[in-house]
Structure formats: structure tokens, C-alpha cells
């Protein structure tokens with residue numbers, strides 16, 4: 001795994017010294033040619049997550065209706081990411097940029113080139129080189145090109161986020177960016193069980209993740225209040241268990257076709273869906289759908305409150321494992337990604353020994369369908385195989401056990417990374433059981449410093465979950481995720497060498513992007529919005 005080498009400050013100082021004279025003409029140029037909020041000095045661009053290395057050069061590239069997008073011939077990934085960029089730029093610029101295959105970098109225009117031997121970049125990194133005549137995006141993979149596109153997007157003025165043509169010059173500052181992530185697992189979760197969200201809402205959330213180079217989407221597909229994914233061999237799960245949501249309103253579910261539509265939309269953005277079926281607790285919706293899953297053989301009532309810890313699958317009936325096998329089998333068949341999340345949290349109504357036996361068997365089932373099991377940190381009490389991953393959310397003791405057992409961790413401390421926590425006492429939405437999470441508090445920590453026992457080698461990556469007990473609409477999702485999600489993306493991508501004081505100024509610039517893009521967001525008092 002790639003490590004962060006330069007610290008931010010040495011980079012900046014080196015950059016300042018190296019480019020002191022080079023920069024002068026550019027600075028004068030900046031006064032003369034106002035670029036509507038997008039800086040004409042590359043290293044001053046507010047890129048989130050902050051790139052590994054940025055170097056300035058003189059001049060700007062101007063994107064026009066005549067700019068051609070050249071894509072490396074016979075590379076599907078270059079064509080796909082080139083088209084994605086052209087589509088992304090179309091609404092705000094009004095340009096319909098044409099794509100052309102080429103065998104090598106053209107003298108002028110945009111260039112999407114693939115190499116396979118740039119070791120520094122790894123699987124997700126890229127090089128972006130801007131000169132007054134050409135912008136070239138180079139990577140080993142489609143992922144890398146896709147991330148380069150997201151950086152390029154942030155180099156353009158905020159008006160690029162608009163849905164209708166804007167009359168602004170589309171200038172990009174010259175220079176070079178070399179960039180790759182610290183962690184290969186950079187995730188956000190959406191709870192579609194407490195409140196149901198439509199396929200379009202989920203796609204909108206995926207676009208938000210993609211813009212900040214996150215690469216995993218964890219979908220919390222079942223809980224006490226609702227079962228949200230069609231399982232053909234157990235149809236009542238959605239017929240009955242999908243009917244309601246928190247508050248008593250009608251819920252909903254995804255057919256397998258709709259789920260696959262979400263998965264492929266995510267995959268087109270190089271995002272892997274990690275589906276979660278929470279068990280043995282958090283299962284009231286399943287227990288209401290099938291009486292035989294209950295220890296007493298009686299179906300439960302549907303539940304629309306927000307308590308936790310009262311439900312459990314019956315761990316000593318064979319039918320329970322037939323059920324789990326069917327669910328995992330069907331889910332694995334429509335999930336191309338390597339992970340299945342089995343929940344395992346807050347099983348307060350399951351005896352400890354029963355819980356351990358249950359997780360052990362579920363792990364075998366997940367493995368039998370060629371998937372890797374992820375579970376909330378409680379699962380470390382089971383006998384985990386070397387592939388299984390624990391998601392640290394609250395128990396430091398569980399995180400320590402994971403480290404001792406050699407189990408990799410996804411880091412999601414509730415007190416730092418839960419996007420459903422209120423920002424402060426005035427936030428109308430959200431919960432506060434893990435404390436208030438201001439934008440600064442959400443940003444100013446690192447997976448490698450939360451406890452001394454957890455070191456870089458124990459960490460697979462980071463996730464920011466958004467539970468939806470109080471979240472009902474797309475606008476609610478945006479309000480809780482913006483502006484905290486970009487910070488979690490930066491923690492995962494940029495690594496520990498970052499500072500809040502510098503970040504908050506970059507984040508401030510993104511407020512304009514959110515506003516132009518029509519996203520709801522919290523104008524946090526700790527960010528100097530423009």
C-alpha cells in the first residue's frame with residue numbers, strides 16, 4: 001500500500017521557493033484576467049481532497065466549444081471517462097465537446113491517456129498536466145482517469161456546477177498535479193431502511209461521493225423498520241417488511257433490477273456498492289414478514305419507532321440459516337463488488353454465545369458465495385477468518401480485539417464520522433447520542449491517531465455513515481452530508497498531513513459550488529464562506 005511521503009508544509013515551502021519567479025507573470029495575469037472565482041494559479045485552486053503534489057506553470061488553458069476530447073485509441077476506459085467529462089461539462093458550458101480517438105497525445109485539446117507502468121500512481125492515481133494548449137489526463141486505470149476528471153472539474157469556476165449555460169470564461173490554471181490516495185477504501189453509507197430513498201435519490205448521493213473521489217457506497221438495506229431489497233425466494237420480506245418506515249409513512253423497496261441499476265450507476269463512477277443486511281439484531285421487519293424466523297413462531301408487528309436492540313433472529317432454528325443462505329446467495333448474485341456487510345451491531349436481544357455461533361455461520365455462508373464479510377465492530381467476538389473486516393463505530397475494546405486478531409478495520413467513529421449527528425444544538429435534523437459534530441470536529445482527526453493500538457497497517461479505510469431516523473428527503477441528506485462529507489473524503493484520500501485551518505478555506509470555496517449546483521448545505525459557522 002502506498003504511503004503519504006511529503007508533508008503539506010514542506011510541499012508548500014518547496015513550491016513557493018521553486019516557483020517564486022515563475023509565478024510573477026502569472027500573478028500579473030491574474031489581475032488582468034479575472035477568472036470568475038477560479039484561480040489562475042493552480043496551487044491556489046481549492047481542490048478537495050487535497051492532491052499529493054501540485055506544481056504551478058505560467059498561463060491558462062481556455063476551454064471552448066471547439067475543444068476536442070482526444071481519447072487513447074482502443075481503450076474503453078479512456079473513451080468512457082472522456083465521454084463522462086464531455087457530459088459533465090455540457091449543461092453549464094452549453095458545449096457538446098466531440099470525442100476523437102488518437103494514438104498519442106495531440107498538440108492541443110484534452111487528452112485522456114492510459115499507461116500501465118506508472119508505479120507512483122498505483123491503481124487510482126493520475127497525472128493532470130495543464131498547459132495553455134493542452135490538458136492531459138494520464139493514469140494506469142479508468143479509476144485514475146475518473147479521479148483526474150473530478151479534479152479538472154474543481155479547477156473550473158463554480159459555475160460549472162450549473163444546470164444551464166453560464167456566460168463565464170472556462171479557464172484552467174497551468175501546472176501539474178500528481179495525485180493518489182492514502183486509503184483504497186473511502187466510503188459513505190446511506191441508511192435506506194429507517195426512511196426509504198428512491199433510486200434517483202441514491203444516484204444523486206453516488207454523484208456526491210464521486211465528486212470527492214470516494215469509491216465505496218455502503219447501503220444499509222434492512223433494519224427493524226424496513227426491508228428494502230427484493231429477495232425472490234422470500235417475497236414477504238418486501239411485501240410485508242417493506243411497507244412502512246420510521247414515523248409510520250409508507251416505505252418502499254428496490255426490486256433486484258432497480259438495485260442492479262444502482263450498482264451499475266455506481267460502477268460507472270468507479271464506486272463499489274457494499275450491501276448490508278443487518279443481523280441477527282435489527283431484524284424486526286424480517287420477523288414481521290415470516291413467523292418461522294421468530295423463536296416463539298409468532299410474527300412481530302411492523303415497527304415505526306427509533307428504538308434499537310429489541311429484535312433478534314432465532315439463532316437455534318435451522319430455518320434461520322436457510323433464510324440467511326438464500327438472502328446472501330441472491331444478494332451476492334447481483335453484487336459484483338467483493339464485500340457483503342452483515343451488520344451484527346447492537347444485538348442486545350441475542351445471547352452472547354448464540355451471537356458468536358451465528359456470526360461464525362454467517363461468515364461461512366458469505367465465504368461460500370465468494371464474498372468477504374464486513375460487520376460492525378461487535379463481530380470481533382466471533383472467530384473471524386483473515387479476510388473478514390470489522391467496522392469500528394463505537395467500542396475501542398472491539399477495535400483493540402480486531403488489531404490483536406489481525407482483522408482489518410474500516411474506521412467510522414460515531415463521535416467523529418456519523419453524518420446523522422447534529423452539527424450543534426441548533427440543528428433541527430439528526431441525533432446527538434454521540435455528541436455534536438461540527439465541520440471542524442468531523443474533519444480534525446485521523447484513523448491512525450484515534451487510539452494508540454490502531455496503526456496504519458490495521459486500517460483498510462474510512463467510512464462516514466448517514467443513518468436516517470430523522471432524514472426523510474434528498475434535501476435532508478444534502479444538509480447533513482454537506483459540508484461534512486468532503487472532509488471525510490479528504491481524510492481517506494489525503495492522509496494525515498493536513499490542517500483544518502488550511503482546509504476550511506478550501507471548503508469555503510466549495511460553498512459556491514454547492515449553491516450553484518442547487519444542493520442544500522449547512523452554512524457552518526466554522527467555515528469562512530465566501
Ligand code: TNX
Pocket residue numbers: 308345346376393418420431467468469
Ligand atoms: C447506532 S451505528 C446504530 C444505528 C443507528 C445509529 C443512529 C450502529 C452500528 N448502530 O442502528 O441508526 O446509531 O445514530
